[in-house]
Amino acid sequence: PRNSPTPEGRRPRRGFLKPELLGGEFTHLEFPRRVQPKELGQRMLYRDQNMTGWAYKKIELEDLRFPLVCGEGKKARVMATIGVTQGLGDHNLNICRATLPIKPFLSCFPEVRVYDLTQYEHCPDDVLVLGTDGLWDVTSDCEVAATVDRVLSAYEPNDPSRYTALAQALVLGARGTPRDRGWRLPNNKLGSGDDISVFVIPLGGPGSYS
Numbered sequence: 001p002r003n004s005p006t007p008e009g010r011r012p013r014r015g016f017l018k019p020e021l022l023g024g025e026f027t028h029l030e031f032p033r034r035v036q037p038k039e040l041g042q043r044m045l046y047r048d049q050n051m052t053g054w055a056y057k058k059i060e061l062e063d064l065r066f067p068l069v070c071g072e073g074k075k076a077r078v079m080a081t082i083g084v085t086q087g088l089g090d091h092n093l094n095i096c097r098a099t100l101p102i103k104p105f106l107s108c109f110p111e112v113r114v115y116d117l118t119q120y121e122h123c124p125d126d127v128l129v130l131g132t133d134g135l136w137d138v139t140s141d142c143e144v145a146a147t148v149d150r151v152l153s154a155y156e157p158n159d160p161s162r163y164t165a166l167a168q169a170l171v172l173g174a175r176g177t178p179r180d181r182g183w184r185l186p187n188n189k190l191g192s193g194d195d196i197s198v199f200v201i202p203l204g205g206p207g208s209y210s
Contacts, residue, residue: 013049014104015068023100026079027065035063078105122204124157134196135174138185147173163200170198
């Protein structure tokens with residue numbers, strides 16, 4: 001599975017219960033957008049760790065602090081420093097230009113799925129693709145599946161190099177090709193600027209290799 005974010009509410013709740021962890025620089029409250037100084041005294045929608053919906057509150061000075069979690073989806077960041085999904089193992093990480101630790105606001109519970117190989121029959125074209133964000137940020141599941149079909153069909157089932165060729169094709173596809181304004185994908189969007197690592201693991205059947 002891809003990286004999964006911390007369950008909603010756990011991070012704001014920690015900030016509410018232990019405000020000292022916020023160092024007076026962040027707020028555990030969530031607003032639809034970043035609050036601006038000119039909005040002091042005005043009413044704006046907000047929610048806290050106990051709310052399932054939104055309510056109005058009068059904007060106060062402390063509401064101008066940076067949100068504990070900003071952005072959505074893959075662009076979400078904890079304490080304006082790190083993606084929620086990147087936090088496993090970052091025990092000593094502090095926010096930029098400060099000494100506030102980020103670890104208390106990162107989940108230590110990854111998403112895990114179990115696939116029982118004994119329950120299914122597999123052929124040499126059945127593979128598991130493990131990739132870092134550099135692959136998945138710019139490549140969809142369907143696009144990866146199409147590349148799997150295209151590359152593996154060009155090799156004999158007993159050729160072990162077919163899996164290496166597939167991994168290379170996925171990396172090169174996510175990186176893109178050099179053009180006038182950087183590395184671009186076929187749809188002219190920018191190629192991945194993140195690290196791109198890909199493992200292709202054959203799941204079984206004649207012709208597959210460990």
